[in-house]
Amino acid sequence: MSGLGGSVSLLQTDIPYDGGLIQVTDGYFTLPQSLSQTILQKQLTTFLDLINKFNLTATWENTPFVTIFVPTNDAFNSSKLTGSEPGFKEFLLSHIVVDKDMVGYLPNLHNGQTLETKSHLRQKVEIRGSDYFIGDLGAKIVRSQMNIGLTNGVAHVVDKVLTMPTATVTTAAASDLSTAAGATVAVILAALAGLLLSSNF
Secondary structure: OOEOOOOOOEEEEEEEEOOEEEEEEOOOOOOOEOHHHHHHHOOOHHHHHHHHHOOOHHHHHOOOOEEEEEEOHHHHHHHOOOOOOOOHHHHHHOOEEEOOOOOOOOOOOOOOOEEEEOOOOEEEEEEEOOEEEEOOOOEEEOHHHOOEEEOOEEEEEEOOOOOOOOOOOOHHHHHHHHHHHHHHHHHHHHHHHHHHHHHHO
16 A cells, blocks of 8 residues: 555565565555645545635644545535535544544454544444445445555545534524523513512512
8 A cells, every 4th residue: 555545566575684674566655645635636626625615624634643534526416515514514524533543544444443533423334345334324435545545644535425414503593592591581580570479469
């Protein structure tokens, strides 16, 4: 495995020499590139546009030990997401895992493993045969686009988004809650006033 998802095969392994061991390969490694350079070359433009929109790119590129699950352009088209939904930044954060003890190269991920994302949403790993699935929506890692080395970790391309955006309280909902709370207070005050009046007579 190497940068941009390229790979080389080992022809001879563990040849000793004074400074350690030599591994003979059938080609040259591709140097890993940054996340934005990598997904641009992979033409994953929707994901790149969205992380740029929410000012996440620089942070993700400068955070070590990342494992990033990148949905394809078709995955975003199928999801009907536009990027304007409430909770969308947290939705994007649910596609990145930061773990100094484990960068998620395959086959390091194992069946039943739970990955905690930067949104604190936990994504479960499921292995069926030689295929890897991530999250409750069953996003499948694209076999030809796995183990893409980055300068600060690894990326895997997936055929679905890992989750859908959720908002704890939208602006409209907050307004409704405020109105309801005001009405409740008014009812309580009216009841108290009635009690005070009845006690005076």
